[in-house]
Amino acid sequence: MIKLKQLTAAVAVSAAFATSAMAEQMTAVSFGGAYGAAQQKHMIDPFTAKTGHKILFENYSGGIAEIKAQVESGNILWDVVDIEVIDLERACSEGLLEIFPQDTLPAGDDGVAAADDFSEAALANECGVGNIVWTILFAYSNDTIKGGKPSKIADLFDTKTFPGKRALRKRPQVNMEWALLADGVAPADLYEVLSTDEGQKRAFDKLSSIKGDIVWFDSWSQAPQLLNDGGAVMVQSANGRIFSAIQADKKPFEMVWDSHVYDLDVWAIVKGSKKKALAEEFIRFATSSKPEAGMQDVAYGPTRKSSYKYVDKDVLSKLPSAHLDEGVKASGEFWADYGESLGEKFNEWLLK
Amino acid sequence: MSAATLNSVSQSLSAQEIKESKRNLKRRKLLAILFVAPLVFFILAAFVAPIGTMLYRSFYHPTVAQLVPETLTQLERWDSQSGAIPDKKTLITFTLELKQLAKARTAGKLAEEINRALPGSSSLIKFSARKLKKLDEQLLANNGDQRLLEFKKGKWGDPDLWQAIKQSGSVFTDRYYLTALDLKRDSSGSIVQRDTKIYLKLYWKSLKIALYITLLTILIGFPLSYYLATAKTKTANILMVFVLLPFWTSLLVRTTSWIALLQTNGVVNSTLQSLHIISDPLEMLYSQFSTILAMTHILLPFMILPLYSVMKGIDPSYYRAALSLGGKPIPAFIRIYMPMTLPGISAGSLLVFIISIGYYITPALVGGTDGQMISNIIAFHMQSSNNWELAAALGSLLLGLIIIIYWIYDRLVGVSNIKLG
Numbered sequence: 062m063i064k065l066k067q068l069t070a071a072v073a074v075s076a077a078f079a080t081s082a083m084a085e086q087m088t089a090v091s092f093g094g095a096y097g098a099a100q101q102k103h104m105i106d107p108f109t110a111k112t113g114h115k116i117l118f119e120n121y122s123g124g125i126a127e128i129k130a131q132v133e134s135g136n137i138l139w140d141v142v143d144i145e146v147i148d149l150e151r152a153c154s155e156g157l158l159e160i161f162p163q164d165t166l167p168a169g170d171d172g173v174a175a176a177d178d179f180s181e182a183a184l185a186n187e188c189g190v191g192n193i194v195w196t197i198l199f200a201y202s203n204d205t206i207k208g209g210k211p212s213k214i215a216d217l218f219d220t221k222t223f224p225g226k227r228a229l230r231k232r233p234q235v236n237m238e239w240a241l242l243a244d245g246v247a248p249a250d251l252y253e254v255l256s257t258d259e260g261q262k263r264a265f266d267k268l269s270s271i272k273g274d275i276v277w278f279d280s281w282s283q284a285p286q287l288l289n290d291g292g293a294v295m296v297q298s299a300n301g302r303i304f305s306a307i308q309a310d311k312k313p314f315e316m317v318w319d320s321h322v323y324d325l326d327v328w329a330i331v332k333g334s335k336k337k338a339l340a341e342e343f344i345r346f347a348t349s350s351k352p353e354a355g356m357q358d359v360a361y362g363p364t365r366k367s368s369y370k371y372v373d374k375d376v377l378s379k380l381p382s383a384h385l386d387e388g389v390k391a392s393g394e395f396w397a398d399y400g401e402s403l404g405e406k407f408n409e410w411l412l413k
Numbered sequence: 414m415s416a417a418t419l420n421s422v423s424q425s426l427s428a429q430e431i432k433e434s435k436r437n438l439k440r441r442k443l444l445a446i447l448f449v450a451p452l453v454f455f456i457l458a459a460f461v462a463p464i465g466t467m468l469y470r471s472f473y474h475p476t477v478a479q480l481v482p483e484t485l486t487q488l489e490r491w492d493s494q495s496g497a498i499p500d501k502k503t504l505i506t507f508t509l510e511l512k513q514l515a516k517a518r519t520a521g522k523l524a525e526e527i528n529r530a531l532p533g534s535s536s537l538i539k540f541s542a543r544k545l546k547k548l549d550e551q552l553l554a555n556n557g558d559q560r561l562l563e564f565k566k567g568k569w570g571d572p573d574l575w576q577a578i579k580q581s582g583s584v585f586t587d588r589y590y591l592t593a594l595d596l597k598r599d600s601s602g603s604i605v606q607r608d609t610k611i612y613l614k615l616y617w618k619s620l621k622i623a624l625y626i627t628l629l630t631i632l633i634g635f636p637l638s639y640y641l642a643t644a645k646t647k648t649a650n651i652l653m654v655f656v657l658l659p660f661w662t663s664l665l666v667r668t669t670s671w672i673a674l675l676q677t678n679g680v681v682n683s684t685l686q687s688l689h690i691i692s693d694p695l696e697m698l699y700s701q702f703s704t705i706l707a708m709t710h711i712l713l714p715f716m717i718l719p720l721y722s723v724m725k726g727i728d729p730s731y732y733r734a735a736l737s738l739g740g741k742p743i744p745a746f747i748r749i750y751m752p753m754t755l756p757g758i759s760a761g762s763l764l765v766f767i768i769s770i771g772y773y774i775t776p777a778l779v780g781g782t783d784g785q786m787i788s789n790i791i792a793f794h795m796q797s798s799n800n801w802e803l804a805a806a807l808g809s810l811l812l813g814l815i816i817i818i819y820w821i822y823d824r825l826v827g828v829s830n831i832k833l834g
Contacts (some may be wrong), residue, residue: 067824076663082532100595118502122746124796124799125799126795126796127800129799143699151521151525151799153518153521154520154521154522154539154542155519155522155525156517156518156519156521156522160518185549193830226677231782232797256533276699276781277699277781277782279777290676290677290678290679291677291678291694292676292677292678292698360778390531394536394539395536397524397525397534397535398528398532398533398535398536399527399532400535400797401528401529401798401799401800402532402799404797404798405609405611406609406792408785408790408793409609409611410610410612411782411785412614412615412618412782412783412785
């Protein structure tokens with residue numbers, strides 16, 4: 062009996078070694094929700110099926126605090142992270158991410174070289190490769206809206222015509238931009254105005270005009286919920302959340318594209334990752350034409366042109382990429398400069 | 414052998430026996446130390462060390478001094494009051510050091526540090542680092558200062574920027590504590606008020622909320638514990654389960670169920686509306702009210718349990734004696750019974766107050782804007798602004814505040830009066 066146990070143990074151990082020699086395992090981290098599910102379906106699972114390597118897919122809520130903690134302590138738990146461009150700029154210049162060899166990216170399915178196939182913004186940072194274009198816009202529900210149909214950003218600040226609560230994410234990002242745009246600042250001058258004291262005051266004054274009607278939330282998952290249970294008549298949201306509520310749950314929600322603030326999400330590798338080669342291989346796969354096109358499930362746009370032939374025609378008009386001229390590109394540089402000081406001022410304003 | 418007999422015998426002990434007993438005592442002490450050693454080790458490793466290193470960050474901050482040491486030495490010669498920028502030599506030294514940082518990909522660290530002292534300078538430093546990376550070192554050694562001053566419309570010509578670099582360069586610093594108290598140093602080095610005033614307000618607010626919660630838990634917990642302590646054992650046991658049940662339920666579940674109850678179309682509002690008590694839904698969630706309500710519920714067991722155990726130990730004959738000696742029921746209750754419950758109230762209040770002042774998750778979920786507490790801004794600096802040093806300073810002040818309150822409490826009530834059971 063003992064011999065048998067030893068034998069099975071030996072077999073198990075040798076089997077484990079055998080598989081580990083062929084298949085490796087690494088950890089990828091993203092934002093979860095419907096977006097995470099789409100990535101699991103179109104990027105993680107196909108990669109495992111194709112190469113046999115295992116990927117532990119975990120969630121986080123953005124920001125660079127956890128990456129910083131891992132790099133500073135030398136205890137690297139994550140290999141690949143899906144990171145917002147706003148954070149990427151900072152993480153990369155502080156040496157928290159590995160440099161990604163962008164010249165190794167495969168050509169598109171139509172044979173166009175990667176450098177021409179990707180949008181410029183997707184390869185703008187040496188530490189990562191653009192994965193999706195997503196955006197923050199506001200949405201309303203046909204069931205609860207009163208006073209007509211909002212169509213522009215000024216309507217969000219017009220509580221006379223459209224009475225009711227507005228739900229905004231509790232942070233200065235996007236809210237400051239919207240306040241100025243609604244106040245008549247041209248999109249081209251937006252960040253220049255916002256970097257002055259007068260501009261910031263102007264934005265806070267505009268926000269103050271509806272302060273009593275704002276409901277604040279902390280996580281994107283709360284946005285469709287607030288719209289659904291009547292907690293607010295207009296909500297700020299990542300477009301994918303509203304899209305999946307309309308598509309999957311048949312909610313009577315409408316998206317307003319005016320002055321949406323779009324940004325990219327990027328795949329990057331944590332500095333000091335022990336699975337760097339595998340991580341690079343995964344990123345090359347995940348940003349190739351077909352897996353990227355899979356992000357249409359949650360209405361996030363691919364960052365390379367060759368992906369668009371896989372995108373459903375009905376979905377095409379709901380992607381941020383179809384509305385770029387109505388929107389503003391979020392400035393990672395501006396928020397790296399003023400994120401902290403405006404964060405403090407924003408909290409001060411909240412307390413007033 | 415009992416203590417008394419040991420004592421009487423010891424007077425007539427020989428030197429040899431005294432030695433023996435001392436050795437015995439020593440051995441027993443060693444044994445006792447061995448018993449607590451795992452606990453001490455655990456506390457040191459899991460509690461004191463990490464918290465200590467975190468708090469150390471709040472005043473020891475060598476990052477900038479490590480990044481641009483030469484520049485800082487040169488800046489010592491520069492008079493920040495002069496209104497002019499440092500001399501050519503300093504600028505060239507800085508240019509060369511910044512180029513090195515750009516090569517090592519650590520320019521971003523410098524940018525973030527300086528940006529804290531002077532918002533807006535991060536992009537300038539990163540931009541300059543990118544440009545300098547491509548320029549020839551020899552060339553920079555000759556006229557690096559001119560190159561530097563060309564970047565971004567001559568922003569490097571601002572003396573405030575150099576002042577910011579000089580200030581951030583000190584290894585031991587009080588600036589995080591000053592910021593945490595809404596203060597800062599001006600260019601001449603004297604302490605002045607900051608333009609943004611937020612942290613003192615938040616400390617005050619946290620104190621206030623913690624106090625409200627403590628009073629509410631006493632108000633609700635006292636009668637309930639009294640009933641529990643005087644009821645029949647069977648009833649008391651069943652009721653006790655109801656007190657303990659929330660204790661066994663996840664904190665998140667309890668907080669989110671308050672969201673379900675209080676939200677605009679939640680259980681409370683729809684019940685009140687269907688009973689025609691109100692016509693429009695009340696705004697209860699995301700406010701100070703909901704924070705206090707949810708936290709009172711969550712922390713109630715911490716008040717009830719010590720109160721109950723103290724009340725259980727009070728001999729009911731004291732109260733009966735007061736009545737039989739002619740005391741009226743209510744004055745007798747207040748003057749005889751209540752003072753005896755003080756140790757329980759003390760223990761409960763201290764527990765509830767200290768736990769609630771640093772509470773994070775409930776205010777974060779149901780607090781909205783006016784239910785924000787100091788813990789939420791500490792989380793902001795840990796998670797989004799990445800200013801761990803300021804977070805550490807805010808945390809140390811909170812710790813200090815709690816110690817002061819504890820000290821005052823000890824003075825007024827006496828910690829020896831506390832009874833947990």
